[in-house]
Amino acid sequence: MSYSTSYTSFANLPIDGLHSPMSSVTSDSESSLSIGKTRLTLLDLYSGCGAMSTGLCLGANFAGTNLQTRWAVDLNSFACESLKLNHPHTEVRNEDAENFLMLLQEWEKLCKRFSLIGTQSYFDDGCMLNDDDEDDLEDSSEVPKGEFEVGKIVGICYGDPAKLSKVGLHFKVRWKGYGPSEDTWEPLDGLRKCQERIKDFVTSGYKRNILPLPGSADVICGGPPCQGISGFNRFRQSDAPLQDPKNKQVVVFMDIVEFLKPKYILMENVVDMLKFARGFLGRYAISRLVSMNYQARMGLMVAGCYGLPQFRMRVFLWGALSTEVLPQFPYPTHDVVIRGGCPNEFESNVVAYDESQRPTLEKALLLGDAIRDLPPITNAEKRDEMPYDQPPITNFQRMIRLTRDELTGSRQVGAKSSKKACLFDHRPLELNDDDYQRVCAIPKRKGANFRDLSGVRVGEDNVVEWDPEISSVYLPSGKPLVPDYCMSFIKGKSPKPFGRLWWDETVPTVVTRAEPHNQVILHPEQDRVLSIRENARLQGFPDYYQLRGPIKERYIQVGNAVAVPVSRALGIALARAVVKDCGSGALFELPPGFQQHELTSLNNLDAIEAVAETK
Template identity: 65%
Template sequence: MSYSVSYSTFMNMPFEEAENGKLAPKSAVASGSSTSGQKSQLLLLDLYSGCGAMSTGLCLGANLSGLSLQTRWAVDFNPHACESLKFNHPETEVRNELAQDFLAVLREWERLCQKFGFVNEDVSPEVDSSDDDEGPYEASKGSPGEFEVGKIVDMCYGETSNVKEVGLKFKVRWKGYGPKDDTWEPIEGLGKCEERIRDFVRRGYNKNILPLPGTVDVICGGPPCQGISGFNRFRNSEAPLQDEKNKQMVVYMEIIEFLKPRFVLMENVVDILKFAKGYLGRYALSRLVAMNYQARLGIMAAGSYGLPQFRMRVFLWGARPTEKLPQFPLPTHDVVIRGGGPVEFEHSVVAYEENQHRDLKKELLLYDAISDLPPVANDEMRDEMDYLTAPKTDFQKYIRLSREEVMNLLPEGERPSQKRKLLDHRPLRLNDDDYQRVCHIPKKKGANFRCLPGVMVGPENKVQWDPNVERVLLPSGKPLVPDYAMSFINGKSPKPFGRLWWDETVPTVVTRAEPHNQIILHPEQDRVLSIRENARLQGFPDFYKFFGPLKQRYMQIGNAVAVPVSRALGYALGQAVQRKGDDKHVFILPPDFPRTTQSDIID
């Protein structure tokens, strides 16, 4: 491999000695040894998937490049996020479990497939209507109190509702009973069910319900590293990987090592390059290289790819030696990146060189994203409603497209016949006191709790009480200006009960829709931004539906990878799979990206 400081890149040497003894381009040698180009569709595993933003964007971008990429498997521990992903991607095998338990299942699955002789064999699916039978089986004629296994329908390794011990378990459909009566049973208790287990493995192997080593084309994911958070008072800067809150980085790499995908894309917060001198970022990079993957690390700002938020994140590409290492797409929009990148990795910020020609679109503002959405109240309860106005900006026209239009599934010029509803346009309901406070915040740019009576701004931009103004109380008897707003960040922060404004770019979409310590109020309505407004700021198409309690939906969106960023990366992946482009670290996206061939700017 060669190494370049730019984007911390480890990649194949430009030349390698070919079989005839002459020097040949590495890409040509790799191309001759890889059969990957023959696949009509590539399969993706989304780890720590959340509601599926990263894989959604990757598949959209790959599709725009001419590559068919499908999210075949997804894993996340949050049941509500899994429900959202499954609804929006019904073709995906979604597993609600810990990543380390998923790895244990994969190892058991490989063992079972080998035991029953299915690995590396051409096993044709059998026509068996019972494979998808969700009804009860014929009642057992056994003795009263005895139950007979009808069939095995799933397997797992972690805790279940009825069995707390960790270990391999199978989900049993009992004879004479339906799916609601399924139970998880440890393998130790199924000693007489060898044939039932074999049938399950056969069906599962034919349906590809779990990946085997070498069957995954792409793994993406953002392993949580909560141990580096500034809110963690016990951060271990001397040995970060000894902190249980950082162990998912190790699990993520172990899954890669086991499955050996062709491509890897990891996402994480910029702090993995800051905390403990970038220990976790360096660990991830070195693990990939140690597994003989090419690797490239970049820092990307969401606003640079067509969103009205800055939001910087770290992305790490990995590619097998027989593949072309994907590049990073250069920005498409003229957004000034507000620092945030560690000095030691300044060569990894994805941006144009100072003297490089650029033809960038104007940055997007809050107005571009949400100005077409109908007004709603603090206590809005509807999950579906009508659009009341036509889209006002190109962003709104694109974000309103149907799934079929975005994926180019409609004949050219044809529009969807069904009128679409606006989903999830409801805010987290504020309690009465907070609602009263929000109603007192002026509807103007820069407004926040400092505009309320009794608050003065003194030296060093620090708030203090005005001794000449009596403290205003709410109907509940609590103060209009709470003490925590005055003391937040030593009284120097303007964030509590702050209003956003139409001509602003939002710093980042947050996971908690509470106005106590962040600027999240709608510019002209007395409420926090709605679920859909937050989703728009993350680039989720309007057809994407979210599930779970309101706080859970906000969390899914706030934790997500910005869809336009992952879409641009998906295009880069498609270019690499098709061996297009040069060996530079970055490339320029098409000028009309991400426009589809549909008439997507027609009202």
């Protein structure tokens, strides 16, 4: 391989004077839209609610590659519910990645045992069985009372699902004469007399492609959590990061890659991955890929550079087999100034134009561009669905309102939609009475926060102090209007507690918690925190994307997600690599219309529908 310090790139070398797969067959400015679509399967590890895979598929589809999220794995049950709701054809598994890896290994053994490897699956033919098809096959004959007979196997996992301290391979049993509510998880050694039932399940599961086998997942993406590197962790093991159990998921991620051997991988993580212990975990991830004969390339991308009103810098690591083209990183499309955020040693990994280039970029998006068209709501809003009360104002708002069919191109021009557009999850975390009254007291102007409340003044060195000339103000509950934690936060120097955002600002990053005690998350003109939907818009989620779970859990899903426009741009990079439409450098310019192509088709559709209605 060749190695370049620019974007820490390990790539194929030219062979016998010929160009390597990295050589361009077309110019960087050309897109691959005219090339017939190639179909690829995707496994989304640590998937959350599916933002990373959603963006990758949207981008790849736009660039001529049919990328399908076939499998997804996450430990958060609510995130799995959200993903399944928005991607009903995806096999979503609610389990930890280590058990998933063990399951994959056991699944391969079962498929070999029943001589299935090498035979054709239904998925290969483009059709899939679903749970309803299996239910049609259920034996409904009665069983004498008190007797239990295995009707069929309906699920498989590795672990201890029955909480009986028996870790191993388990099957979910549908008992003959009983319904799904009586299903139980049974260990393999307890089903020795049910080999035919097991064979039937494995054969059906193989045909339906319920689990990936080595070589069957073309792409693996994911963001393995590394809580051990968090600055909030006082017990970080900087001398031996991989000995900390909180950092082991990056090892598990690479172990799954090693077992499944996909053509491409894309890993995402926080910038602390390169800050903590001189970037040990980032270096480890690259070294694992290279040791497995993968090409690798690492970049730091800023979400605001791709059309969002938040900064949010993250690390992305591409991997590609030596037989494939290593994907590039997309140049920014929006004029966002990138200052700091990454260690000096990795400054050359920031995805940006260099100082000698003078690109024409779109203006940076602001908060008002993204959320000002949303209906007003109160702190006590309870509706999960509501209609829009005004048309979109900005191009971003028009694009974010597109339906799934319009985004994927499956809605035909001239075909009028039978559904009215609906807004989901536009409700805030309801504050308690004390915090709500504090929020109501914050002025509705730019820069307002707890420092504007009665009894607070700013002394020397920007440190807050109590104003001795003003009596303390108390709430009806008897608690102070200004809590002590506001005065002491970051030694009294922080203006963040109960801070109000403003329309002409950008957000540093969307957070997972919606409490205003130490964050600037208040709506500019309404007495509440930003709603789930407003946070989702700051992350680029289409308005059609629905979330499941308690309110706090939905905030967590959105805050942990990869910004959708970023993953969508990376989806285009992947599609270009698949069809070998790449230049020799590490970066490429996104095709014309990356941001506006949906709007163009939608405008045409609106015009056609308007003409049809007049007739």
